[in-house]
Structure formats: structure tokens, C-alpha cells
Amino acid sequence: MAKRDESSELLRELVAHLRQNRTQLREEWVGRISETRLLTAMTKEEIFAEATSVYDSYVEALETETFEALQAYARNLSERIIPRGVETHEVVGIVLLLRDVLARSLFAKYQTDFKKLNRILDAYEPAANRIANTVAVGFVQERERVIRQQQEAIRELSTPVLQVRERLLILPIIGVIDPQRARQLTEQLLRGIRTNRAKVVVIDITGVAAMDVTVANHLVQTVEASRLLGATVIVTGLSPEIAQTLVTIGVDLGKMNTVGDLQGGIEQAERLLGYKVAALAEPS
Amino acid sequence: MEVPILKQGAVLIATFQAALSDADLNQLRSALIQQVVRFRSRGVIVDVTAMDVMDSFASRTLREIAHMIRLRGAETVIVGIQPEVAFAMVQLGLTLEGVATALDLEEGLAYLNEKFKTMK
Numbered sequence: 001m002a003k004r005d006e007s008s009e010l011l012r013e014l015v016a017h018l019r020q021n022r023t024q025l026r027e028e029w030v031g032r033i034s035e036t037r038l039l040t041a042m043t044k045e046e047i048f049a050e051a052t053s054v055y056d057s058y059v060e061a062l063e064t065e066t067f068e069a070l071q072a073y074a075r076n077l078s079e080r081i082i083p084r085g086v087e088t089h090e091v092v093g094i095v096l097l098l099r100d101v102l103a104r105s106l107f108a109k110y111q112t113d114f115k116k117l118n119r120i121l122d123a124y125e126p127a128a129n130r131i132a133n134t135v136a137v138g139f140v141q142e143r144e145r146v147i148r149q150q151q152e153a154i155r156e157l158s159t160p161v162l163q164v165r166e167r168l169l170i171l172p173i174i175g176v177i178d179p180q181r182a183r184q185l186t187e188q189l190l191r192g193i194r195t196n197r198a199k200v201v202v203i204d205i206t207g208v209a210a211m212d213v214t215v216a217n218h219l220v221q222t223v224e225a226s227r228l229l230g231a232t233v234i235v236t237g238l239s240p241e242i243a244q245t246l247v248t249i250g251v252d253l254g255k256m257n258t259v260g261d262l263q264g265g266i267e268q269a270e271r272l273l274g275y276k277v278a279a280l281a282e283p284s
Numbered sequence: 285m286e287v288p289i290l291k292q293g294a295v296l297i298a299t300f301q302a303a304l305s306d307a308d309l310n311q312l313r314s315a316l317i318q319q320v321v322r323f324r325s326r327g328v329i330v331d332v333t334a335m336d337v338m339d340s341f342a343s344r345t346l347r348e349i350a351h352m353i354r355l356r357g358a359e360t361v362i363v364g365i366q367p368e369v370a371f372a373m374v375q376l377g378l379t380l381e382g383v384a385t386a387l388d389l390e391e392g393l394a395y396l397n398e399k400f401k402t403m404k
Contacts (some may be wrong), residue, residue, distance in 0.1 A: 190367030197387055221374040228370040228379070230363070230386035230395075 008065075010123040014106070015063040021105060026055050029101045036048045036277050051075065051094075058098060067134045074138030082139075082146055091139045095132045102128070159185055161192035165238045167199040168269050169231075170262075174207030182218040189222060193231045200269040201226055204262045206237030216251040223256055232272060233257060236265035287312045291323055295396055297389070299330030299331040306401055309345045317352050326358050326403075327396035337388065343378040350383040361398050363392035 018025065030051050033039060039047055039264060053073065061070040078091070107122065110117035154175055162170045171189055193201065203222070205211075211219075223233040235258045238246075259265040270277060285308055289343070290297045296319060298312060320328060330346060350360035361384045365373070373379065387393040 022358040111313070187367070190370060194367055197391075199387075199391075221371075224374040224379045225367075228362075228365045228373060228385050229367065230391055247401060 006119070007123045010120050011062060011065070011127065014120060014124055015059055018059045018062070018102065018108060020154065022055065022059075022235075025105055026051060029055070029098050030077070032097050032101060033094055036093065036097070038090045038097075039086060041086055042081070054094075055098070058131055059080060061131050061134075062124075065127065065130060069131065070131060071134050071138050074135045075142050078139045078142035082143055088143070092132070092136045094185065095135045099128045108266060117199070161188055161196075163196050163198070164266065165273065165275065167197060167273055168205065169193065169196055169198040169201045170266070171201060171264075172204045172207065175209075177208060177211070177215045177218075179214055182215055182222075186218070186222045186225065190225055190229060193226060193229050195246070198231050200232050200234065200272050201236045202236055202262065202265040202269055203237065203266065204237045205242070206239070206262065208237075208239075208242070211242045211245060213249050213251065216246055216249070216253075220251065220253070220255065225268075234259055234265045234269055236260065236262045287315075289315060289319060290361065292393075294324075294326040294400070295393065296323065296325045296328045298328070300334050302334055304342070305342060306341050309342060311343055313349050313352070315379050316349055317356055320353055320358050321394065326400060328353050328358055328360045329389060329392040330362050331364045331392075332362060332369075332387075333366070333388065334399070336340070336366065336369065338365070338369050338373050338378065339370065340378060340382060343373060343380060347380055347383055350380075359396060361386050361392040361395055364388050397401075 030044075030048050030068055033047060033051070034044065042050070044269075046216065054077070057070045057073045061067055081091075083144055103121070103124070110120060159171060159173055166168050169189075171185070171192075173185065177185070189201065189203075192198065201250075203219075205219075219235070223235070226233045233256070235256055238258055257268075259268055267277075285302065285304065287298050287300060287304065287308065289312075290299070296314060296316065304312070316328060316330075319325070330347075330349065332346075335342070338403045346362055350362070362380060363386045365385065384395060386395050
């Protein structure tokens, strides 16, 4: 118990020191930040303003030994700076820099009294580490939240099933396909075939960057399920990379009808349906 | 429950009314392959619109029916597979390979008429 009291006593002394030298330490810190070229996405004034608030919350966290306020501030800060492209290493870097700057000032202050310096550091270091931890975790959590939100948004961008001609549907797929989305796509397509009484479906995957075994197999299943409903599927826009992957991993695409691009796919579909497209007049 | 088989011109139409037992399916198979020759039919349509489950036995029987009827000189079309049923079937690997399929009865008839034209 006595040790704990002593520790908070020392922390109080430390906080008083940090309050006293606020201006000087803060400037030193900001100087170190621009020296190491962190936070290049922000202007000098912005860095200074943020540094001031971080410094004050830091000192407050040391004083009260509660981290909720700091956590909230870290989350708020992350929310503001993540869209501007600030990276995790930068955030961790500046907090560690502050820790270094403050430790240096403690060395300078207590250089004559080694014992005291040791005790002060004993009190300071755990608290400082916890602060660094809190800020870093807050940043990463915020980042993950943003990523989750974006994934959600992508998933909700439903893929439209479009009718371009009587009995001809187009399903343009854009973005990443995960098993859940693949399933959703298939269900939508099968329903679309039924309601539009489609005979031919063109699935365009020009906008799909990558495809793995699961998704490829799902595509094959979609083609087969569509056939059970009496519709022919034409897959268009397989990129060279995807073609290579599919052949390498040995997905059986024998049942799939593929055409190079969307235009070719639609032309073939029109042939299957017996359409003939002709220009009204010779282009002048 | 027996499946009624209707004759419509050169086409036999068998419509499932509900889920069928394995015995019913066997009975349907033998009835169809007998009648297709007796009525000199050129096409057979099996309408499964009312089926909300298609197990491996049913799907194998449908495939056998189609292949046997081809040997008896006629064409088979399976019509009316529901979207959910179709998806469940491919997930189980039941893809009715080599069997013609169509959306519904109307499509099936249109498909067979197309076929008859080219067969002439």
C-alpha cells in the first residue's frame, strides 16, 4: 500500500513537471515529429493543434490514471485522420516519440538524483506504456471498424439482374465475391430467370479482380442451376489472371460457355435467341 | 400416388402433383417407357413444378427416364424446377447431365416443337 501511495505521489510530481514545461516539451515533440517525417498528410498547424490536445490528454491520463477519456480522444482522432491516409506506424510512432521526449526531460531534471530518477521512471514507464497501448489499440480498432463498414457497404451494393432483350438477362458482377455474396448472386439470378422467363443469361465478370476455388466452383454451380431452369449461361470478361488461376487450380470449366467480352457475349446470346441486329443505314 | 400421364399430340406430359415416394417414381418410369412407344410419341415432358424437394433418387430416376426414352426414340424435357430446388440440387451435385430442361410446360413444348422440326 505504501508503495502505491509513493507511486502516486511521484506521478503527481511528474504531472506537475509536465504541466510546468508544457510549452517547451510540446514544441520539442512537434519538432521531433516533423524531423522523423511522420504525419506528412497533415499540415504543421494541424499537427501542432493535435499535438497540444494529445499532450493534454496524455498528462491527464497520467494524473488520473484513468484511460477512458484518452481512449475516447484516440478514437475521435483516428476517425478524423484515417480518411486522410494516416498509417498505424505513424500514430504509434508519435506516441512513442512523446514518451521519449518526456523521458528525456525527466533525465535532465533528475540527473543529480539518480535514485529519485529511478523511482520516477518506475512510476512513469508503466503508465506511459499503457497510454501508448491505449492510443494504438484505439487507432487499430477504429481502422477495423471502418473496414467492416466498407465491407458491409460493398455487400449491400446489390448486383442488378438486367433484362436487355426479351428473354436475355445480363448480370454484371463487380468487386470481390465472397461465398456469402456468391450465394446471394445465384439466388437473385435464379429468381430473375424465373420472373423474366429468360432463356439466355450473360454473366459479365470483367469487374472481378480475383477468383479462388470456392468462388469458381460457385460460378460453375450457378451455371448448372440456371441450366436446370432451362437457361443457357454465357460467361464473359474472364481476365487473363483469372483464366490462369482457374486452369492452374484445375477448376472444370468444360460446362461453361465463355466469350471474351461483354459485347461478344451479347452477340452470341442474340444468335441463340434468333435475333439479328442490323444497321438501319450505312454509316456515313 | 400415381402420376397422371396425359397425351397431347405427339407429346406425353407427366405432371407431379406432390412429393413422390421411390415406388411412385419407379412406377412412373415404367409407365412412361411403355406408353411412349404405344402412343408413338416423339416427346415426353416431365413437369416437376410441384416438387419442393429433389433428392438423389428422384434426380437419378429423372435422368434414367430421359436416357431410356431416348433409347425408345423420343426426346425428354424436365420442366418447372424451382430456383431453390435447382440451387440445392447443384450443391448436392445432382445436375441432370445430358437431360434437356426448360422453365415451364410452355417452354418445354416450344423446345420439343423446335426439336421435331429439325428431326424431320
